[in-house]
Amino acid sequence: MHNSQKTILSFDLDYTLIDNRKGIVKSFNYAMRKFNLPEVSKSVIEKMIGIPLNDMFATFTKLEPSKLSYAFREYYGAKGIYQSKLLSGVNNKLKELRDYGFQLGVITSKKRELAIKIAEHLKIAEFFEYILGESDQIKSKLDQNLKSILYEKYPRSSFIIIGDHPKDALLSKNLNCPFIGVLTGSHTEDSLRKARANIKLTLILKSVKQISIGKILTLLNKTN
Numbered sequence: 001m002h003n004s005q006k007t008i009l010s011f012d013l014d015y016t017l018i019d020n021r022k023g024i025v026k027s028f029n030y031a032m033r034k035f036n037l038p039e040v041s042k043s044v045i046e047k048m049i050g051i052p053l054n055d056m057f058a059t060f061t062k063l064e065p066s067k068l069s070y071a072f073r074e075y076y077g078a079k080g081i082y083q084s085k086l087l088s089g090v091n092n093k094l095k096e097l098r099d100y101g102f103q104l105g106v107i108t109s110k111k112r113e114l115a116i117k118i119a120e121h122l123k124i125a126e127f128f129e130y131i132l133g134e135s136d137q138i139k140s141k142l143d144q145n146l147k148s149i150l151y152e153k154y155p156r157s158s159f160i161i162i163g164d165h166p167k168d169a170l171l172s173k174n175l176n177c178p179f180i181g182v183l184t185g186s187h188t189e190d191s192l193r194k195a196r197a198n199i200k201l202t203l204i205l206k207s208v209k210q211i212s213i214g215k216i217l218t219l220l221n222k223t224n
Contacts, residue, residue, distance in 0.1 A: 006103055007220060008129065008154060012163030013108040013115055014049055015185030016208060017090050018122065021046050023080030028056070031071035037061055047186050050165040052109060052140065073111065081118045087184055089209030094127040100213050103157070106131040107141060107171065141171045150175070158223070160216065162208065169195035169202075178219045182207050 014020050025046065029039040040060060048056050053072055057065040098104055104127050108115045112133035119125035130153075132138060138146050150159065161172035164185030169192050172179035181192035181204040189204045196202045200222050203215060 006154070006157045007216070008103045008105050008157045008159050009097060009216070010105040010107050010159055010161050011208070012161075012165060012168045013106055013110060013118065013133075015087075015164040016162060016168075016182055017087060017094075017106075017124070018084045018118065019087055019184075020080075020084035020118070021049070023076060023083035024049055026083065027072045027076040027080040030075040031057070031068040032060070034071045035061070035063055035068060037063075050109060050167065050185065050187075073114070077114060077117075081114060081121060084118055084122065086122050086124070087207065087209075089207070091124065093208050093211060094124060097211070097213070097216075098127055102216070103129045103154075105129050106133075107146070107161070108133045109141060109167070110134065112138075141167050142174060144174075146171075147174055158220070160219065162211070164192075166191050166195035169193075172196060172201070173198075177201070178203070178223060180205060180211060180216075180219070182210075184208070 011017055025042050028045050032039050037060065053069040054065040057068040094104060106115060106119065106128050110133045112131065112135045115133040116125065116131050119128065119131055132146065134140065137149065159175050159177040160180060161168050161175065161177060162180040162182065164182050165187055169179050169181060173196055178201040179196045183189060184207045192204055193202055203219055205211060
């Protein structure tokens with residue numbers, strides 16, 4: 001193993017491991033209807049997935065966004081999470097990477113308890129050392145607390161961040177570690193590369209299914 005250290009592969013959830021568009025769109029419009037606001041089209045909502053809920057709602061209304069986010073989570077927690085599915089090949093890939101000896105984790109913009117429920121529902125929770133999301137301790141992926149929590153808990157580990165969103169690229173920048181971008185979301189290769197801004201530590205693939213042990217080891221060797 002690289003540098004005799006443990007390497008933790010830390011995945012984003014939405015559009016990286018799972019397709020949860022249906023649950024998110026339905027939950028979003030449930031919240032809009034609840035406050036007598038016009039529904040938003042599926043394509044508009046899908047493009048915004050990955051940014052914090054409050055910011056999403058603030059785009060469409062002057063109402064206090066946290067009220068709408070609460071309504072969103074009400075529907076999402078009861079029904080939306082069960083409308084998600086794994087992206088193609090994810091289960092086999094997680095198994096392959098874990099069996100090789102990598103530790104796996106999840107860092108998502110979702111509320112932590114919801115992310116755990118989804119991972120359990122889709123039967124992938126067992127693969128992960130940790131599932132981190134928004135909580136009392138962590139406000140977002142780019143919260144400095146997140147860095148401290150990871151370094152404190154895994155002092156001898158090196159990380160690779162894997163995700164479809166520029167925020168995942170920025171998280172890898174914060175942790176000064178390699179980034180594997182996947183194009184299963186709505187973000188371009190260019191936007192992911194710009195956010196990471198270090199060619200040596202960046203690899204862009206079509207999907208998680210394309211990740212190979214060889215590609216990971218090559219990326220890790222560049223960090224030496």
